[in-house]
Amino acid sequence: MFEETEETTPTNDKSEKMLEYIKVLKSIEDAMEPYQESRKELRKDFISQGWLSKEEISSITKAYRMLKKKENIDELVSAYDALMRGKTQNDA
Numbered sequence: 001m002f003e004e005t006e007e008t009t010p011t012n013d014k015s016e017k018m019l020e021y022i023k024v025l026k027s028i029e030d031a032m033e034p035y036q037e038s039r040k041e042l043r044k045d046f047i048s049q050g051w052l053s054k055e056e057i058s059s060i061t062k063a064y065r066m067l068k069k070k071e072n073i074d075e076l077v078s079a080y081d082a083l084m085r086g087k088t089q090n091d092a
Contacts, residue, residue, distance in 0.1 A: 046052045052060075066073065 043057055046057060047054060066076070
């Protein structure tokens with residue numbers, strides 16, 4: 001009375017979407033690879049020329065990303081201060 005059909009079940013559909021996502025993600029990451037290498041080379045060049053230190057590059061990169069995301073620096077400083085107070089109390 002019941003015929004089996006090849007209908008897409010929710011589980012099969014979810015699995016297909018997962019595979020599709022991974023395929024697209026991989027293609028994007030593959031396309032980004034040359035740019036990631038360029039970023040590494042840029043960092044290495046600035047360090048080897050003595051223009052910036054690793055720490056300076058790290059700090060300005062964090063600041064740039066915060067600006068890009070329009071994050072609030074005061075919230076970050078407050079959180080940092082709270083962590084430092086907690087660390088100091090634990091060290092005592």
